[in-house]
Amino acid sequence: MAGVEKCDPDKIFFVQLADAPLLQQDVLSWSRHHRVFPGEGDFDLVDLLGRLHECGYAGPVSLEIFNDSFRQADVYRTAVDGLRSLRWLEDQTADAVRDAGGEPEREPLVLTDLPAPQTPDDWDFVELRTRELGRVTRLLHQLGFSLAGHHRSKDSVQAWTQGPVRIVVSEDPGATVQPTRLAALGFQVADPDLAAYRAERLLARAVDRAQQPDETVLHGVLAPDGTELFFGPHGNHGVPPWLGEFGADQDDAASGALITGVDHVNLAQPWQHYDEAVLFLTSLLNLHPTSSQEVAGPSGLVRSQVMRSEGNTVRIPLNVAPMAAEQGAFTGAAYPEHVALACSDVVAVARRARRRGLAFLPVPRNYYEDLVARFDLDPEFVAELESHGLLYDRDEHGEFLHFYTATLGEVFVEVVERRGGYEGFGAPNAPVRLAAQYREFGG
Structure with a gap:
């Protein structure tokens, strides 16, 4: 993902995201059967979204998910899970951007915070x-x-x-x-x-x-x-x-x-x-x-x-x-x-x-x-x-x-x-x- 922050945002028209567990298998099978929503796998999507924010990208962000359970799940439950993942990712990215400091040269993605997490004591x-x-x-x-x-x-x-x-x-x-x-x-x-x-x-x-x-x-x-x-x-x-x-x-x-x-x-x-x-x-x-x-x-x-x-x-x-x-x-x-x-x-x-x-x-x-x-x-x-x-x-x-x-x-x-x-x-x-x-x- 290194270098994404240097991209020309005018040349990025659409961003689709998927997480996945880190597996040792061919890429096609991995992609078709093991994609999950952000936060459910092992990819650092917070870093990716932060780099897109840094380059000034302000376009749409969507999900593209393929896996075996997704195809059989209740559609409403899947929609809730997907929206939850995006809200969580947005909140995590907003925190990471603040910690990193600095501002992009142009208006970036709008990132909305969630209320602070209350970790159980x-x-x-x-x-x-x-x-x-x-x-x-x-x-x-x-x-x-x-x-x-x-x-x-x-x-x-x-x-x-x-x-x-x-x-x-x-x-x-x-x-x-x-x-x-x-x-x-x-x-x-x-x-x-x-x-x-x-x-x-x-x-x-x-x-x-x-x-x-x-x-x-x-x-x-x-x-x-x-x-x-x-x-x-x-x-x-x-x-x-x-x-x-x-x-x-x-x-x-x-x-x-x-x-x-x-x-x-x-x-x-x-x-x-x-x-x-x-x-x-x-x-x-x-x-x-x-x-x-x-x-x-x-x-x-x-x-x-x-x-x-x-x-x-x-x-x-x-x-x-x-x-x-x-x-x-x-x-x-x-x-x-x-x-x-x-x-x-x-x-x-x-x-x-x-x-x-x-x-x-x-x-x-x-x-x-x-x-x-x-x-x-x-x-x-x-x-x-x-x-x-x-x-x-x-x-x-x-x-x-x-x-x-x-x-x-x-x-x-x-x-x-x-x-x-x-x-x-x-x-x-x-x-x-x-x-x-x-x-x-x-x-």
Whole structure:
């Protein structure tokens, strides 16, 4: 793209844009099957548009997209995704132009800013919606959570807390597809009103949430996969104001709880909406995609890409299951979503959970034999891992110990302990989990 800024703008009549993932394949196949909207691929279109602005181009900018999912998608949804990508690109380019300084010799493209992004400072809450209230609350108790209270105006809505983690459980007796699902994610941001206004400008659909006049206003939008995302205020001493609606007057963050935070939340994405989800989280929450990975599962490779905030306070891995799984090979259950909880001592959490009757996801004996071969670990340490159903990974920065619960509906919980500077997600252990879940659901 170098040199575009030196072009004669009178000789540029029309600009068509497309993004794409960086792939090693012939250009024609790449172009016909893998074009995506700006912000959904790996090209630096902000730099390109900035150079066009610098040369003084002020003509039309359009999109030319070809890919397999685009051809099958709902046309209105595609139009929204395309316009969102252009508004995001325009906003990013305006920021880049200001940072670069200087003015072109002639009137350039008109670039309109969006409201400033409100990057999440932390997780506010996770909401599970279920028709099996007893099973879900029992699981939370087994993991060490305590009932903070019942909502004062919403029937069958509870809040469970441990340390700084808040999990809202709402009973949905009419659920017909899955008995339990991950319904909503709450984020703490500096200015919830501004976050909601930016989401509106980016064409996100608002969540219709009933509330009483004296209750906290929580702005929410629907993500492409239907998950509700809410923007909440920080509150006093880390306690969100909405928690008072459950009769809880303080958080137990300083009580020495073993669970210390939400490490990450994994969302499963339909393959045809994956690119849309990446742009949605990038443009609304200012999350940044990392390099994608592929993990082997019983019905094929599962693509995974992590969306991170600055400082890693919020991490959302997006998983795309093989198409066969979505067509019924797993009846949709082997690729569930999950909440990963950070802890200070995973052995202590596992020991407490086992005493309370937690159903762990079973780990085969040969996994631990393989650990000895891979890492040359002390046999006593491996025996301790096996006795608690823990999995292990290590890199040059540190260690990762974790366990999985059995799956409820389409949700399970992972508890993780990071030691040192380990920043991964235990990807080598994902095939073990997928195979165990496959067996769990009768595969």
